[in-house]
Amino acid sequence: MIERGLRERKKADTRAALADAALRLAAERGWEHVTVEAIAGAADVSYRTFFNHFSSKEEALLEPGGPDQPRLSTRLRAQPADREPLTALRTAIREDLAAASADPEQLRTRMTVFTSTPALLPRLLETIATDERDLALAVAERTGQDVDADLGPALVGAVVSAALRVSLMRWHAQGGATPLTDLADEALDTLVAGLPSAVPSH
Amino acid sequence: MIERGLRERKKADTRAALADAALRLAAERGWEHVTVEAIAGAADVSYRTFFNHFSSKEEALLEPGGPDQPRLSTRLRAQPADREPLTALRTAIREDLAAASADPEQLRTRMTVFTSTPALLPRLLETIATDERDLALAVAERTGQDVDADLGPALVGAVVSAALRVSLMRWHAQGGATPLTDLADEALDTLVAGLPSAVPSH
């Protein structure tokens, strides 16, 4: 958050302007009808400058805040070490979702753009799953397991990501009626109880 | 499997030749150093013909068999209706993995290509997760739940996909030492028992 000079501030500004323009134009015209040239033009920079900030057109939507935005795994590592592993994970997840829900309107717009562009939705899910391995590492650190030998941490990472994805999709489908954190809590409760609790036996 | 004529046979042949060439060249040079022109040349067809069979370069790797290859959800639907939901799911999963393991050498090559190309790995995972919603629908049909109202089916679909992904990654990392079906069984056992069984409490 420390401003180290006019230079870095302007750089962050143009990046934000590009990300905002990308999201706005995508909401207006649909993602595939938005060219990089249009995004750059709306942000008052050149075409070439766009790729000085983002390595691909999609990155402007997927990582508007840069690579140093807080991730789930870092939140988990910040939890007190004496806390029960699953409790610490729940808390970290709540913090992460609360941060994501800070600007519900923007989150809604993003979700609308993603869900209305078939080629783009998987990329969002991929982004959520990017920390999967990192999350597995953080879990293994906390439990003292070996992330390569023990199946547990990798499974927890993948499964938690999956649960968050489902919660996010459901939240958007409901129009935000239920708070995102509540939906995620329900999903995690189900997973803690085991798969049979998700489907009725006959 | 019915040959309806010389025409469709030749079409399937060229598609297979293109898919094979794509995988072979990717294993030799690395995926990003393989152009569509090179793939087409190796299969003795023109550049333009490639896109008559695949809508993108990646599709030649991801869906070599065409869009009508059997999916997990169809295998689940083929299970007897009186079988316990989770049992039916396990059986369908075993069939699916057995089919994928039919040619272990090719599977190994594919995984090597995917894991050595950062931009490609998520696409494989995405492909696995493509049936997620369809799988959720099949689960809901079997259990009589509502896929939009009940969280269960969507959660099961996402979580099972995640477990399969983790199993596949682990299988490849181990060099195929443990059969893929065994790894998946272990992961699913853990999920059935609930998340706490994945991580030790202190």
Next chain:
DNA sequence: CCGCTCGTTGCACACCGTGCAAGATTGCCC
């Protein structure tokens, strides 16, 4: 004030993916 650093810009280029139209091959019916 002067040099250094770094963001910006333009230009050229390789590659992906698509629409269109012409040519070649197969299937089918007379």
Next chain:
DNA sequence: GGGCAATCTTGCACGGTGTGCAACGAGCGG
């Protein structure tokens, strides 16, 4: 067998993405 229709293949042109390179200019430090 001959010819017609369907369809696969091919070439061509074009828009768009993403990159390397070199020049320019604005902030930063001495």
